[in-house]
Amino acid sequence: MSVFIIRRLLQAALIVFIMSLIVFFGVNVIGDPVYMLVSPDADQADIEKAIERLGLNLPIYEQYFKFLNGAWQGDLGDSFVFGEPALKLILHHMPATFELAFTALAMAIVIGIPLGLYSGLYPEQKISKGIMAGSILGFSLPTFWVGLMLIMLFAVMLGWLPSTGRGDTAKLFGLQTSLFTLDGLSHVILPALNLALLKISLAIRLTRSGVREAMGQDYVKFARAKGLNTSRIILVHVMKNIMIPVVTVMGLEFGSLVAFSVVTESIFAWPGMGKLLIDAILQLDRPIVVAYLMIIVLFFVVINLIVDIIYSILDPRVRLQDQGA
Amino acid sequence: MTEVVQQDLASERQVQTIDSETPFKRFVSEFFDSKTASVALFILLSIIILAVIAPWITPQDPYDLAQVDVLDGRQPPGAEAFSGYTMWLGSDGAGRDLYSGILYGLRISLSVGVMSGFIALLIGMAVGLLAAYAGGRAENVIMRVVDLQLSFPAALVALMLIAILGKGVDKIILALVVAQWAYYARTVRASALVERNKEYVEAAACLGISHARIIFRHIMPNCLAPLIVVGTVQTAHAISLEATLSFLGVGMPQTSPSLGVLIANGFEYMLSGRYWISVFPGIALLVTVVSINLVGDHLRDVLNPRISTGGGKAK
Numbered sequence: 001m002s003v004f005i006i007r008r009l010l011q012a013a014l015i016v017f018i019m020s021l022i023v024f025f026g027v028n029v030i031g032d033p034v035y036m037l038v039s040p041d042a043d044q045a046d047i048e049k050a051i052e053r054l055g056l057n058l059p060i061y062e063q064y065f066k067f068l069n070g071a072w073q074g075d076l077g078d079s080f081v082f083g084e085p086a087l088k089l090i091l092h093h094m095p096a097t098f099e100l101a102f103t104a105l106a107m108a109i110v111i112g113i114p115l116g117l118y119s120g121l122y123p124e125q126k127i128s129k130g131i132m133a134g135s136i137l138g139f140s141l142p143t144f145w146v147g148l149m150l151i152m153l154f155a156v157m158l159g160w161l162p163s164t165g166r167g168d169t170a171k172l173f174g175l176q177t178s179l180f181t182l183d184g185l186s187h188v189i190l191p192a193l194n195l196a197l198l199k200i201s202l203a204i205r206l207t208r209s210g211v212r213e214a215m216g217q218d219y220v221k222f223a224r225a226k227g228l229n230t231s232r233i234i235l236v237h238v239m240k241n242i243m244i245p246v247v248t249v250m251g252l253e254f255g256s257l258v259a260f261s262v263v264t265e266s267i268f269a270w271p272g273m274g275k276l277l278i279d280a281i282l283q284l285d286r287p288i289v290v291a292y293l294m295i296i297v298l299f300f301v302v303i304n305l306i307v308d309i310i311y312s313i314l315d316p317r318v319r320l321q322d323q324g325a
Numbered sequence: 326m327t328e329v330v331q332q333d334l335a336s337e338r339q340v341q342t343i344d345s346e347t348p349f350k351r352f353v354s355e356f357f358d359s360k361t362a363s364v365a366l367f368i369l370l371s372i373i374i375l376a377v378i379a380p381w382i383t384p385q386d387p388y389d390l391a392q393v394d395v396l397d398g399r400q401p402p403g404a405e406a407f408s409g410y411t412m413w414l415g416s417d418g419a420g421r422d423l424y425s426g427i428l429y430g431l432r433i434s435l436s437v438g439v440m441s442g443f444i445a446l447l448i449g450m451a452v453g454l455l456a457a458y459a460g461g462r463a464e465n466v467i468m469r470v471v472d473l474q475l476s477f478p479a480a481l482v483a484l485m486l487i488a489i490l491g492k493g494v495d496k497i498i499l500a501l502v503v504a505q506w507a508y509y510a511r512t513v514r515a516s517a518l519v520e521r522n523k524e525y526v527e528a529a530a531c532l533g534i535s536h537a538r539i540i541f542r543h544i545m546p547n548c549l550a551p552l553i554v555v556g557t558v559q560t561a562h563a564i565s566l567e568a569t570l571s572f573l574g575v576g577m578p579q580t581s582p583s584l585g586v587l588i589a590n591g592f593e594y595m596l597s598g599r600y601w602i603s604v605f606p607g608i609a610l611l612v613t614v615v616s617i618n619l620v621g622d623h624l625r626d627v628l629n630p631r632i633s634t635g636g637g638k639a640k
Contacts, residue, residue, distance in 0.1 A: 015473065026489030136622075140615045142565040144572045145607050148592065152600055163596070259481040266573050267592075281488050281575050289488045296481070304476050 077287035086291035097272030101257040104196035112203025120211030138201030147267040164269040191268040210242030362623035376431040383425035438564035441501035449509025457517035557621030
């Protein structure tokens, strides 16, 4: 077991290292940020000074070693635009993103599972067919388009909810969050719903197929024969069995929620790290782009590592197969 | 020996003729059994035709500056343009007729989606076949890379590449190809693995047929069905991914405005109630993506009876 974990850890470290190479060299080969940041009427001396200050005059491999050395100590360089450490900026924007992703995840579970349960129990009903058609749409519609429609409907036409920003925030355990003020909540609803839509569809499908499978099983028949009423069979016995895979998969989707928040944050001007990334790409703010990509790679590698380890505990065949390879 | 080979080739030919006759007819009739899929296919074909003949059925070329009048800007649907024609879908901020803009945008969106999908299909197919046929260490390494990439969402992979490469049409296509090839590789490898262990492959190897011929003439045709299904769905993905990137401002440039660019351009007018600049290109995008998905969904049911008994019914 520990051998397996060590192997996986080494693999993860290797992936992060390779990604750091790809990301750093990739980002630094393109574009010239100096001309973006120095005003057009600056003379040669000013440009030289800026290059000196940003460390752009060093050979590229030296820049990389400087970057690697810094990254080791949690320093991923300073933003060209803000003049602040890139990592600090990203960490500063991270709570907003996580707040959005968590809200979306909660929405997906709270909305998706009951709908999936209903359509799994009564697959022939019109409402169920409507739910399934809706989930196909949820998979097909591009996120940004749904976001636009939400803004148009709820913010422009009905005027019920605000469409941009994060609203008032309150402090909880030292973190600013929108979830505990009324204004903040009204700001989070639309973007979170937008982000959650794909996952709601996923939760509907998972729950539905789980329910349909479970309803034919012996333990359900037995519970019926024993005379338990239907709601108890469904809510206690069936739900208990289907919740494990559903919750596992939904938990795994958290990573993709964070990744997709790039789109949602841009539409709703949500001040998270996704919006920071898009702004940084447009302004050629390389340290931020590099730092974001490294953080997100690290994030995904950690998620995958945890999943691998949990699976190997649950299913020893995974572990054995890996050793055989 | 030569007789045996000739017989074998003859029977091979016979099998091929049977293959191309009845199953195809059966496939066609099964496909049109579903009303939804038939309608979706009809809509999809209409969209493709409209996009192809766009220059002949639109009142203006929206990217020919001589034909665009700024005075026509932001007109609501049905307004009359300065030069006399009716703008049924309104006009955008720069005075371009939206109906023309959408058809020209469709051309760009469709061609980028189809092109990137096709390149990714070729690469993925080659890699997947190679992995399945070679086996051993090569397969291990290839599949590790595929699995690694599939552990990241495709949209994130594309966005990372754009962040690294920068903007531009060629870079978008490259990003879409890289984001997609792994799906094809995995699909092809899975079905090629099954085919590789079948007796006809063994027989072909015994006859001394070259590896390349076995892979491309014998194994590959048998892997095409799942590949077509994945290809359809992936093309829809590619189109909506390109639109997403363009909407974020990191996709297609303003000089080749796909539907995503049109929607992004209209976004700033949306809050002031001029909904049509974003909404109509969006509907065009939506109808395209959804109809491709419906066709792909039904193709899967028809082409693969094994899946349709399980996954198909679960819908």
